[in-house]
Amino acid sequence: MPIRILLAEDDKNMRYMLQDSLQMAGYEVDSFADGLAALTGFLKGTFQLCVLDVMLPGKDGFALAQDIRRRDLEIPIVFLTARIQKEDRIAGFKLGADDYITKPFSVEELLLRIESILKRVYRVNTTADTQFIHRLGKLTCDFGNQQIAFNDTVIQLTNKESKLLKLFCLHRNKIIDRDEIQKAIWEDEGYFVGRSMDVFISRLRKLLRDDPAVSIVNIHGVGYKLEVTDQPTEK
Numbered sequence: 001m002p003i004r005i006l007l008a009e010d011d012k013n014m015r016y017m018l019q020d021s022l023q024m025a026g027y028e029v030d031s032f033a034d035g036l037a038a039l040t041g042f043l044k045g046t047f048q049l050c051v052l053d054v055m056l057p058g059k060d061g062f063a064l065a066q067d068i069r070r071r072d073l074e075i076p077i078v079f080l081t082a083r084i085q086k087e088d089r090i091a092g093f094k095l096g097a098d099d100y101i102t103k104p105f106s107v108e109e110l111l112l113r114i115e116s117i118l119k120r121v122y123r124v125n126t127t128a129d130t131q132f133i134h135r136l137g138k139l140t141c142d143f144g145n146q147q148i149a150f151n152d153t154v155i156q157l158t159n160k161e162s163k164l165l166k167l168f169c170l171h172r173n174k175i176i177d178r179d180e181i182q183k184a185i186w187e188d189e190g191y192f193v194g195r196s197m198d199v200f201i202s203r204l205r206k207l208l209r210d211d212p213a214v215s216i217v218n219i220h221g222v223g224y225k226l227e228v229t230d231q232p233t234e235k
Contacts, residue, residue: 002026002027002028003026003027003028003048003049003118004027004028004029004030004045004046004047004048005022005027005028005029005030005047005048005049005050005051005114006030006032006038006041006042006045006047006049006050006051006052007019007022007029007030007031007032007050007051008031008032008033008034008035008038008050008051008052008053008056008061008064009031009032009033009051009056009080010033010034010053010055010057011053012033015031015033017107018031018051018107018110019031021107021111022051022111022114025111027114030045030047033057034056034057034058034059035056035057035058035059035060035061035063035064036058036059037058038052038056038059038064039059039064039067039068042068042071043071047075048075048076048118048122049076049077049078049114049117049118050065050068050076050077050078051078051110051114052064052065052077052078052079052080053079053080053081054079054080054081055081055082061079061080061081062091062092062095065077065079065092065095065097066095069095069096073096074121076098076117076118076121077095077096077097077098078097078098078099078100078101078110078113078114078117079092079097079099079100079101080101080103080105081100081101081102081103082102082103098117098121099113099117101113106171106180108167108170108184109180109183112166112167112184112185113184134166134169136169136172136208136211136214136226137211137214137228137229138150138151138210138211138213139208139210139211139214141165141166141169143162143165143166146158146159146161146162148165148207148208150210150211153210155207157207160185160200161200161203161204161207163184163185164185164197164200164201164204165204167181167184168204168216168224168226169226171225171226172226172228173225173226173227173228175219175222175223175224175225176223176224176225177222177223178197178222178223178224179223180223181197181223181224182197185197201216201224204216213228213229214226214227214228214229215227
């Protein structure tokens, strides 16, 4: 069955953007502009995950999460917030949050975190996993099967390699901060996680070297960028 997500976000532009992005990723989405409407929608429907902005009118995200938890102890909850104080994060996790994402954030990061939660809680393959195939120059990346194909050669990726390459594909020719990569793939920060990330990126570079038009570039002091040079068409 399709995964159905309850989205509560009072910012109109943000709500429409998130709803469109989630639907493009294959999820069914019911969106609401305030906490009271979201609670009514939750009571009337069946959902597999909730994405809640903390600063909602009518009933804030924390109060809404409390009401949801009284009726469903298992449904995953992801908080979105502009608050950066440690106390707010702690309050969110005490209410049973599965994740707490601070604005501004990338949609790709949110999608990857949602995928990770759904796999852990429901042990299912998400639509993005089973359907996502991406072309990189002469390479074909099949993230559903965690493979890279080049001519007649197929290379099997590990789970982490597949997630990391997928993140780069979604940010093709754009710089990604180191912290964003660590949070999206490892869901953690720190020295040892950073070292592990560097090792995985080195592995991906070796896997991509068959196509000179594709490379992962280190942006000193910032992060990394997947550079893909368009190949001239043959006449």
